[in-house]
Amino acid sequence: MKFEMTENGFETETTFGKLQISANDEYGFRPYQLLVSSLAVCSGGVLRKILERKRMPAKNITIEVKEVVRNEEIANRVEKIHLHFLIERETIKDEQMEKIMQLTAKNCSMLQSVIDSIEVVETYEFLT
Template identity: 30%
Template sequence: MLFKFKEEGIRVELAYGILDISEDLYHGYKPEHLLVSSIAGSSAQEFTDLLELHHTHVDDFFIRSEVKKSEKDNGRITQIKLHFVVKGRNLNIDKLYRLLESARDKCAIINSVEDSIDIVETLEIVSLN
């Protein structure tokens, strides 16, 4: 990847398109948002792959995130909470917890940061009738 500096921030051209990075929300994505998005996106992809592998159908799921920062350590991110909300019919909560735990173990991004950032994952099931 080649990162080019510009007045408003940094630009990188990727296969999918251009990504602008800036602390100013009007000129790009904040680095903090990209970090959380990478962690949530990678975890979600692993979880989705495991759901498919284990023939577990869900109608929908989404993730809510919450970030905690250190007041003493230059605003360093100390914790990221990922709350998975899974919607479906006849879902086995124990199986979903096991799959989420396995997804975490397989998630390269979480494995890369978990020694410096506390990653907390929770699960909520919404039963559809």
């Protein structure tokens, strides 16, 4: 990837299209939004894949970011993210979800990349 400076931030061209990044959300995605999005969507994708492999596909998964804690004293760094998964199910068993959530965390590359520096809390509920 190559990022070029613009008047209000930076941008890069991807195979999907142009990605604009700026400290001002009027001109692009803010860097912390991309970080949180990467963690949420990586975890959601891994969760989806695990459920499909176990032959318990979800009808739908919605991910809510319940909390993002930032430390203003240390460069406004992200210290905690709470992801909450809303899962529409047909055959997913309650007793299997704890193990599935552990597998999700273990196999999400983005979560594993920040595991020693950001507290990531993942919770879920079923919508049926």
